[in-house]
Every structure is written in structure tokens, then in C-alpha cells.
Amino acid sequence: MKPWIELGTAQIPNNGGILTLRQRDQEFSISLSGPRGELMNSRRFNSERELSLLGCAHLKKHTNARVVVGGMGMGYTLAAALEVLPDDAEVIVADLIPEVVEWNRGPLGSCAGRPLDDSRVQVYIGDVAVLLEKGDSDYDAILLDVDNGPEGLTQSDNNWLYSLEGTSCIYESLTLGGMLAVWSAGPDTHYVNRLKKAGFKVEVKTVRERPGKGARHTIFLAKKAAM
Numbered sequence: 001m002k003p004w005i006e007l008g009t010a011q012i013p014n015n016g017g018i019l020t021l022r023q024r025d026q027e028f029s030i031s032l033s034g035p036r037g038e039l040m041n042s043r044r045f046n047s048e049r050e051l052s053l054l055g056c057a058h059l060k061k062h063t064n065a066r067v068v069v070g071g072m073g074m075g076y077t078l079a080a081a082l083e084v085l086p087d088d089a090e091v092i093v094a095d096l097i098p099e100v101v102e103w104n105r106g107p108l109g110s111c112a113g114r115p116l117d118d119s120r121v122q123v124y125i126g127d128v129a130v131l132l133e134k135g136d137s138d139y140d141a142i143l144l145d146v147d148n149g150p151e152g153l154t155q156s157d158n159n160w161l162y163s164l165e166g167t168s169c170i171y172e173s174l175t176l177g178g179m180l181a182v183w184s185a186g187p188d189t190h191y192v193n194r195l196k197k198a199g200f201k202v203e204v205k206t207v208r209e210r211p212g213k214g215a216r217h218t219i220f221l222a223k224k225a226a227m
Contacts (some may be wrong), residue, residue, distance in 0.1 A: 149184025
């Protein structure tokens with residue numbers, strides 16, 4: 001078996017650790033320093049795709065849809081959203097770490113079909129919370145693949161996104177009928193309760209990391225419905 005080759009590293013702000021991008025043949029891996037180890041792998045991305053397919057399903061025929069993707073990852077979430085959305089859609093992908101975006105413009109790009117080259121995409125380097133905390137009812141879908149889900153285990157600052165305050169701001173950032181879709185490593189009943197308290201109608205899906213096999217992940221689907 002061929003060895004892993006290190007392609008790059010990136011420091012997560014606020015001493016969140018170091019990300020390392022590695023390649024072995026056509027397989028890519030992004031890992032975090034310390035006990036967490038591998039965060040994502042180019043062979044296991046089905047749940048990231050399902051996040052977008054479920055979160056954007058209501059926008060297939062929507063005019064001028066506006067979507068936020070929180071977390072660039074390996075590009076699979078963004079690519080799946082673009083598959084669903086019409087040609088007049090606008091997608092803002094936000095990532096705190098500029099190197100991750102550059103990896104997706106470079107060696108990682110071919111994994112998901114180079115979604116950053118799509119003219120519908122805008123890149124925001126910074127905290128996705130900054131886009132959402134204004135609560136201007138601008139977005140038709142918000143897809144969050146940030147950290148490990150509601151636990152925020154890699155970056156404690158992410159906890160705001162999943163708090164009642166953050167969840168309420170996200171609710172206000174969505175248009176009526178808009179959808180918040182959140183990727184998580186596992187279920188979280190406390191987070192479901194916070195979503196409901198913020199006003200969302202909530203559905204929880206379990207998906208596999210590969211089609212029909214592999215680890216089970218959770219997708220929280222939270223709709224801003226009429227009261």
C-alpha cells in the first residue's frame with residue numbers, strides 16, 4: 001500500500017489545533033492534531049451530500065434562491081447543493097480557515113467536481129455566525145457542516161451556532177418556509193428542543209457515511225414554518 005503524503009497544514013484559530021491534509025493515491029484525508037484524528041475522508045462523504053440534498057430539496061424550482069453553506073470541508077456539501085439548485089441561485093460558502101478553501105481550489109478540487117468554479121458560488125472567509133447573527137431573513141436554506149455538530153468539539157466558539165441564542169438568530173435569518181439543515185456525528189435531543197423553542201418545525205434523519213453502510217450520522221432538518 002502506498003504511503004500517505006502530507007500536502008499541507010492549517011492552524012485553527014484560538015488554539016483549536018492543526019489540520020493536516022494528506023493524500024494516498026486518489027484518496028484524501030483531513031485530520032486534526034490530538035486524539036480526534038481524522039475528521040473527513042474522500043471515500044466517506046454520503047452524509048455530507050445528504051445534508052444538502054435534504055436541506056435544498058424545497059428549492060429545486062425556487063427563483064433566485066439564496067443559500068449559505070457553513071463549512072467547506074472537502075466540497076461535497078457545496079457540490080450537492082449546486083446539483084439541486086437552479087441556475088439563478090446564489091450560494092455563499094463560509095469557512096474560517098483560508099487554507100481549507102485553497103485546498104479545495106487545488107488538490108482537493110477534483111473530489112467533488114470543483115464546485116468553487118461554479119459562477120453561483122461566493123466564498124466568505126470567516127465565521128459563518130457573522131453572516132447569520134444579523135437575522136435579516138435573507139436566506140432560503142442554511143446548511144451547517146461545522147465541527148462535530150451541536151457539541152462543537154473542535155472549536156468551542158462554534159457552540160454559539162447551536163445555542164438557543166444562535167438558533168434563534170438563524171431562525172430570523174431564514175425566509176418563511178426556509179430550511180436549516182445541520183450535520184451531526186450523532187443524535188442530540190437537547191438540540192432538537194432548542195430548535196423547537198426557537199420556532200422551528202423539526203425532523204431528524206439518520207444517514208450513513210457511505211450509501212447503505214458505514215457509520216450513522218444525524219441530519220437535523222428545521223423548517224421555518226408559518227405560525
